[in-house]
Amino acid sequence: MREVNIGPASEFADPGRKIVAFENFEVGVFKVGGAFYAYLNHCPHMGGPACQGKIIPKVDEVIAPDRTSKGFEFSKTQLNVVCPWHGFEFDIRTGKHAGHSKARLRPMKVRVESGDVVLTVPDAREQPVAEAAEA
């Protein structure tokens, strides 16, 4: 493994992200609610570029106390990133699929040190992803 300084934390919007590409893989680095999260840019569905998709709140359905549906609303707490290939949605804070927790993005170590974002990634020789896995 190696550590890579990917630049000042102040460059990130909140919510925001940077996707950084290495030899044969990429990592999505996200900032949400002041905290940083990083994942391999490889969707557990078919290997798509999951971190390069739309960032959008989870959709919830409002159910009244009498259990009638009051329709949809956007979550105030959960922000997802959507894989642009087919729409799998992942909670940016956990990397888990919004409706199927066994499908998840592979987390990578990220920390802020002296104002810079530092990512721990596999060495060039290491192949971080095999062929597409299926969720």
Place this chain on the structure above:
Amino acid sequence: MLERTPPQFREVQEITMQTDTRDILAHATRQAESFEDYFLVDIDAHVTETSFWPEILESIDNEVIRQMGQAIAGRPGSGNVALLNAQPGILYQHAYGRIPHQQALLEKVDNKSVHHFVELARRSMDALGLDYQVVFPTPMLTLGMHPQDDIEAAVGAAYNKWLVERILPQDERLKGMIYLPFNTPEACVEEVNKYAGNKSVIGYSVVSTRNKPVHHNSYMKLYATMEETGKPFSFHSGFNWNDPSFLQLNRFISMHALSFVHYSLIHMTNWIINGIPERFPKLKVLWIESGLAWIPYLMQRLDHEYQMRTCEAPMLKKLPSDYMRDMFYTSQPLEKTNLKLLQATMEAFNADTQLLYASDWPHWDFDAPSSITTIPFLSDQAKRNILGLNAARLFNLDVKRMRPKARDVLAARPGVS
């Protein structure tokens, strides 16, 4: 503190409608490095023909219908929907912007030496690792439900002319199955006769979203004509939210999951129970875009009832499932959430010899070739068959390498890894 060394990385961007197809599919290209020596045929990819709708309206033979179409197209906002019965306001496939390539492919194309669509198709073929790709329309998939048969026939014929004269000649990797305006059987025969001798036209297709029984006597001349040409006949399924039963379904996911399969179930049932395979034993039939799970379902349902009610299907000389095993199927959208069920499904219809890979690119539920290469229980030979050799056999295609190396495709896109 960790030094800010010269960057050991590059930044890549969010994927949007403007992203180059090769960048959207870069991960599929990387996957393609692992099956570089396979022969790859994609039986079902799509052109969004409405992006080029003025060209198709221009190709309508009947001068009055052409004028009708062009006049409607002159109305602000109607340029790409004139004469069509699709409902653009509720086309939800892109999951409300979550899947940009289904919304639109608005990438930059500098190569003006070929048609814009041909350049987009080449990018997808190169990125997915395909030697050949068969092109189908998109909004026209619902044309079978058009209230006016003469409009279906005119628009269908115009699309065929556009495809065969403007698109297919520009790249020998692109192949077509012509649109049959099935609500007018005589017009279908005319289209078959027009293009039967064209090498780029490798078959004929009916869009399944319609309410015309496929066993009706008025279609026998069409089946005989197609059988004589030796080229396969396909049913390409689709969805129709306006079907009375489906009006109960309140979400696109529900309607879409059922509708494609619904039309395949109905047409296959009529096809077999009325003995069409016995009447046209040499007509090769292919079922496109319903996934696979419906196949063993229908095999079991029909075999079960057939043995009790043989008197209602006297043309049959074997079980309905035996006829289904004689036919061909495309893989997409491949249901893969339960591999045991998938294995049993594939065994039920001899997928090794009867299944053909399809991508459905650029639609939202497309399958990359890795959808087949990653199936753990398939032999290497079965994967090769499904990904290309079965198609070569069915469509008489030369098994020759037509695509660039995946490594070269990746190297030409320095913006992505």
